[in-house]
Amino acid sequence: MDEIILIDKPAGITSFGVVARVRRVLSEQLFTKTGEKRKVKVGHTGTLDPFATGLLILLTGKATKRSNEFLKMDKVYLAELHLGATSTTGDPEGEIATTALDAEPEASTEEPTHKAASEVLHSFIGQVKQIPPIYSAIKINGRRAYDLARKGEEPDMPERTVSICSIDLVEYSYPKLIIRVHCSSGTYIRTLAEDIGKQLGCGAYLTALRREKIGDYQLENAQTLKDLGITS
Numbered sequence: 001m002d003e004i005i006l007i008d009k010p011a012g013i014t015s016f017g018v019v020a021r022v023r024r025v026l027s028e029q030l031f032t033k034t035g036e037k038r039k040v041k042v043g044h045t046g047t048l049d050p051f052a053t054g055l056l057i058l059l060t061g062k063a064t065k066r067s068n069e070f071l072k073m074d075k076v077y078l079a080e081l082h083l084g085a086t087s088t089t090g091d092p093e094g095e096i097a098t099t100a101l102d103a104e105p106e107a108s109t110e111e112p113t114h115k116a117a118s119e120v121l122h123s124f125i126g127q128v129k130q131i132p133p134i135y136s137a138i139k140i141n142g143r144r145a146y147d148l149a150r151k152g153e154e155p156d157m158p159e160r161t162v163s164i165c166s167i168d169l170v171e172y173s174y175p176k177l178i179i180r181v182h183c184s185s186g187t188y189i190r191t192l193a194e195d196i197g198k199q200l201g202c203g204a205y206l207t208a209l210r211r212e213k214i215g216d217y218q219l220e221n222a223q224t225l226k227d228l229g230i231t232s
Contacts, residue, residue, distance in 0.1 A: 002060060002062040002063045003063055004057060004059060004060075004063055005057070005060060005223070006055060006057060006058075006219075006221055006223065007055075007056045007057075007222055007223060007224075007225065008053070008054065008055065008056075008219060008222040008223065008224050009052070009054060009055075010053060010225065011050070011052070012050060013050060015044050015046075015047040015056060016044075018056055018058070019042050019043065019044055019058065021225060021230045022058055022228065022230070023039060023040055023042040025228055025229060026042065026060060027039050027040045040060055040061060041060065041064050042059070042060050042064070043058070043059050043064045044058050044059075045057040045058075045067050045070035045071060045214070046070065046185075046214070048209075048211060049091060049093075049190075049209070051091055051092055051093060052208075052209040052211065053208075053209070053210045054077075054078075054209075054210040054211035054212060054219055055218070055219040056211075057070055057214055070215065071185060072185045073185060074182060074185065074213075074215060075183060075185065075211060075214050076180065076182045076183075076212045077180070077189050077209055077210065077211050078179075078180050078209075079179050079180075079181060079189050079192075079208070079209050079210075080177070080178050080206065080207045080209070081177040081178075081179065081193045081196065081204045081207065082175050082177075082205055082206075082207045083111075083175040083176075083177055083197060083200065083202050083204045084098065084174070084175045084202045084203060085097060085098045085175070085203055086197065086203040086204070086205055087205035089133065089190070090133050090188075090190030090193060090206060091190055091205060091207075092206070094205070096205070111202075112174070112200045112202060114169075114172055117177060117200065120196060120200055121167040121169055121179060121196065122167070124164050124167055124192065124195070124196070125166060125167060126163070126164060127161055127162075127163055128161070128163075128164055128195075129159055129160070129161050129162075130159070130187070130188055130195070131158075131159050131160075131191065132158075132188050133188060133190050133191055162183060162186050162187040162188075163183065163187075164183050164187070164192075165183060165184070166180075167179055167180070167181050167182075168180040176207075177196075177204070180212075189206060189209055190205075190206050193205055193206045
């Protein structure tokens with residue numbers, strides 16, 4: 001029970017939902033083996049949004065004390081962006097606007113070229129400043145930012161510096177742009193997508209996100225919920 005479990009999180013479920021399901025299964029297994037009715041301690045080491053998929057590291061039992069070891073690890077994501085539109089949440093769950101950003105006075109209705117997209121992506125490599133999305137789990141004066149945003153408030157999100165180790169253009173066929181990002185912990189790919197859209201002058205938001213790696217832990221070694229006997 002004191003283990004590291006790699007999960008391939010499906011879309012449409014929260015990270016907490018994955019934890020709850022795995023906890024239930026492990027607790028049932030413990031009861032079957034020992035007759036002891038006890039909830040097994042389970043925690044995750046970094047959330048994925050409900051629409052996102054991919055690597056989620058779970059810690060069980062005494063291993064939960066090691067959570068800080070995982071929080072600062074670099075991550076690799078495969079991200080799909082939709083160019084020429086924006087979202088109030090930076091992802092498919094928000095309200096979509098198909099017009100160019102009003103904040104970009106030189107916004108263009110022309111499709112960015114492959115060369116332009118490559119050059120913009122390259123410009124983000126290194127230390128970059130980000131303002132996290134208001135629909136995030138960051139706490140502002142003790143309250144989650146997304147709770148404030150859902151109530152119509154506009155929390156003052158603190159700027160942060162993150163590191164983008166690499167960005168590879170995987171596929172581009174306007175309006176779809178697929179990129180692979182190797183970044184430091186604390187990087188918001190939703191914010192990166194929006195900033196890429198601003199630089200291109202057309203706007204952008206995430207349509208899909210898949211986490212492929214955390215530190216040295218690889219998605220290819222992860223189990224699905226079905227592998228663990230979890231079907232709902």
